[in-house]
Amino acid sequence: MSEAYTTLAASALDTQTAYRLLCGIVAPRPIAWITSVDENGLVNAAPFSSYNYVAHSPPMLAVNIGSRAGVLKDTARNIERGREFVVNVATVHNMELMHQSSAEFAPDESEAQALGLELLPSTQVKPPRIAIAPVQMECRLEHVLKLGRLNTLYIGEVLAFHLSSEVYDGRHVDSVKMQPVARLGGPFYAALGKVFERPILQTPPRGKAPT
Ligand SMILES: Cc1cc2nc3c(=O)[nH]c(=O)nc-3n(C[C@H](O)[C@H](O)[C@H](O)COP(=O)(O)O)c2cc1C
Numbered sequence: 001m002s003e004a005y006t007t008l009a010a011s012a013l014d015t016q017t018a019y020r021l022l023c024g025i026v027a028p029r030p031i032a033w034i035t036s037v038d039e040n041g042l043v044n045a046a047p048f049s050s051y052n053y054v055a056h057s058p059p060m061l062a063v064n065i066g067s068r069a070g071v072l073k074d075t076a077r078n079i080e081r082g083r084e085f086v087v088n089v090a091t092v093h094n095m096e097l098m099h100q101s102s103a104e105f106a107p108d109e110s111e112a113q114a115l116g117l118e119l120l121p122s123t124q125v126k127p128p129r130i131a132i133a134p135v136q137m138e139c140r141l142e143h144v145l146k147l148g149r150l151n152t153l154y155i156g157e158v159l160a161f162h163l164s165s166e167v168y169d170g171r172h173v174d175s176v177k178m179q180p181v182a183r184l185g186g187p188f189y190a191a192l193g194k195v196f197e198r199p200i201l202q203t204p205p206r207g208k209a210p211t
Helices: 015-025 074-082 095-100
Strands: 032-037 043-048 051-056 059-066 084-089 135-147 151-163
Touching: 032 059, 032 074, 043 059, 043 074, 059 074, 059 135, 074 084, 074 135, 074 151, 084 151
Parallel strands: none
Antiparallel strands: 032 043, 032 084, 051 059, 059 151, 084 135, 135 151
């Protein structure tokens, strides 16, 4: 690695610059394609890549939603009101529809309807699942954390996992078969590249590391 670094004090950065840096650095990011419903049952769908799992007993997922010109995005508003959402896994196979659902549809227009997304009923929450996703997770909102001036972290407990037989063998989800699509910085997405296998280590390795 070159010794020439650019050092930027975060306090001197404007919002867009900080956003651009983080999106380029924290990559690849998995994508939660979230379905939620409004007070009239209108189904909203939108992707969010500031997302990860944050607990496993019970299982919990976290997603960060930014506000748009001081106004909550439809997904955030629906989650705060209904306290339920579904995370559908974004894949190479559903990427085009997922991407199209990120456009700024009016709050009273359903992305699911406009894009012709096939929906499946959920078992424990009102928002439905997106059929083209190989994994869907029904979530109930547990924590809301306002972060700084623009962001809110929504943490949901997973109440049900729906796992397609194409990716789940009864014990493991095969991530390679699932073909997750990830977000990079700017307009770029990525599929899985080379997969490396190493044993899970308990005792520290002794001797020289293999080359
Ligand atoms: C792949 C992808 C990932 C995104 N990730 C986020 C995110 O993590 N947080 C966020 O606030 N917006 C994110 N967006 C933008 C939202 O999807 C976009 O603002 C959308 O219009 C929100 O829809 P809604 O108003 O129906 O909730 C992302 C967009 C794309 C295409």
